[in-house]
Amino acid sequence: MRSLSSDGMRQLGILLKKELCQLLASRSLLAMLLIFSPLVGYSFIQAVSLFSEASRSALQHTELAPGMNPLDGVLVPTLGSLYLVTTLLFPFVAIRPIGMERQTGSLKLVLQFPGSVGLLVAAKAIAVFVLWVGALSPALLALCFFGGMGGHIHPLELVPLLLGHALYAFVILGAAFLISALADSASTAAILILGLTLGSWVLDFAAGSQSPGLLRDLSQLSLTASIRSFERGLFSFAVSARLLIMGVALLTSTAACLHAGDTFRSRAKRSAGILVTAILACFLVSAVPWYRDFSEDRRNSLPPEDETALRQMTGHLKIFVFLSPDDPRYRDLERQLFSKFRRLISGVEIRLMDTGKTALFGVGGGDDYGLNRYEYEGKAEESRSTSPREILPLLSRLAGKTEQGTSSFFYPGYPLVADAERFSRFSFMA
Amino acid sequence: MLEVEGVTKRFGEVEALGGIGFQLRPNEILGLIGPNGSGKTTLMEVVSGLLPTDSGSVHWEGSHLPPKKRKDIIFYLPDGVLPYEDQAAIKVLRLFAEIYESPSQARKLAVEELGLGPVLGKRVGALSKGYRRRLLLALALLSTQPVLFLDEPFDGFDVKQVIGVMSLLRKVKSTGRTLFLSIHQLHDAERMCERLLLLSGGRLLGTGTLPDLRRQAGLESGDLEEVFLALT
Numbered sequence: 001m002r003s004l005s006s007d008g009m010r011q012l013g014i015l016l017k018k019e020l021c022q023l024l025a026s027r028s029l030l031a032m033l034l035i036f037s038p039l040v041g042y043s044f045i046q047a048v049s050l051f052s053e054a055s056r057s058a059l060q061h062t063e064l065a066p067g068m069n070p071l072d073g074v075l076v077p078t079l080g081s082l083y084l085v086t087t088l089l090f091p092f093v094a095i096r097p098i099g100m101e102r103q104t105g106s107l108k109l110v111l112q113f114p115g116s117v118g119l120l121v122a123a124k125a126i127a128v129f130v131l132w133v134g135a136l137s138p139a140l141l142a143l144c145f146f147g148g149m150g151g152h153i154h155p156l157e158l159v160p161l162l163l164g165h166a167l168y169a170f171v172i173l174g175a176a177f178l179i180s181a182l183a184d185s186a187s188t189a190a191i192l193i194l195g196l197t198l199g200s201w202v203l204d205f206a207a208g209s210q211s212p213g214l215l216r217d218l219s220q221l222s223l224t225a226s227i228r229s230f231e232r233g234l235f236s237f238a239v240s241a242r243l244l245i246m247g248v249a250l251l252t253s254t255a256a257c258l259h260a261g262d263t264f265r266s267r268a269k270r271s272a273g274i275l276v277t278a279i280l281a282c283f284l285v286s287a288v289p290w291y292r293d294f295s296e297d298r299r300n301s302l303p304p305e306d307e308t309a310l311r312q313m314t315g316h317l318k319i320f321v322f323l324s325p326d327d328p329r330y331r332d333l334e335r336q337l338f339s340k341f342r343r344l345i346s347g348v349e350i351r352l353m354d355t356g357k358t359a360l361f362g363v364g365g366g367d368d369y370g371l372n373r374y375e376y377e378g379k380a381e382e383s384r385s386t387s388p389r390e391i392l393p394l395l396s397r398l399a400g401k402t403e404q405g406t407s408s409f410f411y412p413g414y415p416l417v418a419d420a421e422r423f424s425r426f427s428f429m430a
Numbered sequence: 431m432l433e434v435e436g437v438t439k440r441f442g443e444v445e446a447l448g449g450i451g452f453q454l455r456p457n458e459i460l461g462l463i464g465p466n467g468s469g470k471t472t473l474m475e476v477v478s479g480l481l482p483t484d485s486g487s488v489h490w491e492g493s494h495l496p497p498k499k500r501k502d503i504i505f506y507l508p509d510g511v512l513p514y515e516d517q518a519a520i521k522v523l524r525l526f527a528e529i530y531e532s533p534s535q536a537r538k539l540a541v542e543e544l545g546l547g548p549v550l551g552k553r554v555g556a557l558s559k560g561y562r563r564r565l566l567l568a569l570a571l572l573s574t575q576p577v578l579f580l581d582e583p584f585d586g587f588d589v590k591q592v593i594g595v596m597s598l599l600r601k602v603k604s605t606g607r608t609l610f611l612s613i614h615q616l617h618d619a620e621r622m623c624e625r626l627l628l629l630s631g632g633r634l635l636g637t638g639t640l641p642d643l644r645r646q647a648g649l650e651s652g653d654l655e656e657v658f659l660a661l662t
Contacts, residue, residue, distance in 0.1 A: 011529065014529050015529075018525050021521065022514060022517065025516040026516065104511060104515065105510060105511030105512065105513075106511055106513035106514065108475075108506070108511060109507075109508070109511065109513055109569070111480065111501070112478075112480075112505060112506065112573075114502075114529065114530070259498075260480045260497065260498075260501075261479040261481065261482050261497025262482055262497070263482040264482075
């Protein structure tokens with residue numbers, strides 16, 4: 001990659017300053033911050049309140065304590081408000097740098113500035129992203145407050161959590177830029193980008209509990225689904241790289257669309273080239289099975305011996321699941337086992353079978369409902385269990401192995417009874 | 431010298447410019463006149479590289495000047511833009527001065543000659559129409575390209591202000607820059623420009639000095655308005 005010359009750096013600095021000044025003076029940013037601060041405060045207070053209620057029982061019955069995890073109980077719900085704001089309000093801030101300049105005609109002046117269009121787009125993107133990071137402060141303040149109340153925060157768990165939200169915001173930013181470069185006015189761009197973010201949310205929400213099919217497959221592509229693994233403390237190289245590639249491709253396409261003097265055909269050609277390259281790159285990075293479990297309770301990992309044994313299963317493992325997607329047992333299996341199998345066993349195929357049960361109060365499809373079937377190299381076993389303690393030995397038997405993993409790891413849990421009401425004042429001040 | 435050859439631009443079925451060609455000589459003031467919708471703004475945007483052409487080319491000092499390189503030579507000031515309305519005028523001026531590395535004399539000239547001093551601290555959105563026009567002109571003066579394209583530079587000014595702006599533009603010319611002005615008021619064009627291009631319906635109907643245009647119109651005498659009416 002060609003390094004930026006000192007002239008380019010000087011121009012970037014000037015443009016960055018200009019973009020920051022404009023954004024700081026904009027009402028959309030002010031509105032986002034005015035809504036975000038109380039929203040964080042409310043989410044945090046609610047999360048701490050629920051966590052405290054559950055902690056009371058855990059303090060009385062120590063066997064319940066390992067279930068008291070601040071990541072699920074406080075960190076994720078508090079940053080959930082960030083997700084809402086990034087989905088619903090951040091697009092209005094992100095369309096502004098290009099949308100308003102298009103609308104007022106100043107883009108014609110800016111495009112004549114020395115330096116490339118790429119530099120211009122980069123300055124705008126950096127400015128918006130810097131302000132997004134700045135807008136995190138109420139959420140970070142809430143987490144500091146939680147620590148101050150005696151709450152436990154495992155710092156490493158924050159790494160994937162914040163990274164996931166940052167990558168999600170980066171993609172939204174890229175999409176907002178591209179849409180505002182294509183749309184005639186800032187208001188049209190606002191409607192389109194909101195349609196995209198809400199569409200992605202609805203797709204995940206509506207299709208997530210559907211039976212297997214195209215809609216369910218599509219829901220896996222939703223942006224909302226992509227940050228879920230980060231919320232579980234899991235860093236996935238493939239997911240991170242895919243989001244990063246998407247964001248960069250959208251910004252590069254924006255620069256291609258803004259190239260003054262280019263015909264529509266040449267812009268479309270360049271954008272298509274960028275899109276195809278990005279899809280290929282996403283496809284390539286998806287094949288890199290590199291993960292790191294940052295969660296303190298190691299929820300995304302199995303005992304090391306089991307992980308080694310599963311990695312050695314190079315054959316084709318078929319799992320036929322006779323459960324409805326909204327059945328809690330299926331969710332347990334997915335969380336505790338299937339998601340890990342997909343990372344560890346290259347040849348795993350998990351099929352969610354049609355059970356005829358489509359609604360929450362639907363009737364199960366006969367005696368086989370809940371009886372899942374595992375097939376590996378001509379051998380098969382069936383089990384109704386959702387516990388790793390039963391399923392892992394079952395797989396060992398199928399693989400013809402006798403040794404089983406034993407884990408000495410113990411997560412103590414961090415119950416906390418606290419009152420976060422005092423934070424409400426801080427959140428409004430922030 | 432800037433040379434434009436056979437520039438054609440279509441918007442769907444409509445031909446906005448049909449094979450326009452002209453020369454912009456060094457250090458001259460060339461006026462672009464024509465009725466509303468004749469293609470004046472389109473011509474300026476196409477030649478300055480902001481709009482793609484369907485055919486035609488632009489040369490600078492004998493070498494082909496591709497659209498991407500035109501911003502190094504030409505600064506185009508569009509009509510009716512309102513840059514950074516929520517920023518103070520001084521900030522916008524500073525931005526342009528910094529990005530173009532304009533000499534401090536140019537900043538002083540822009541602010542003093544255009545009388546922007548009293549409104550430097552005001553938001554651009556709060557400026558009157560006249561001051562907005564002055565601010566835009568100041569931005570053009572802060573650019574450093576050798577050729578300036580100004581779309582309706584006298585629009586929004588009263589008679590006295592127009593005379594002031596004309597004097598300022600002549601000073602700009604004296605610094606060695608070349609000016610290409612799109613002017614709606616024929617009287618102003620006649621007073622300001624050394625040569626004129628007459629555009630109508632996307633076609634070039636006449637080019638040259640006022641006597642040249644008179645000859646092309648078959649008139650022995652008459653001002654630009656009469657020539658314009660005879661040619662269009």
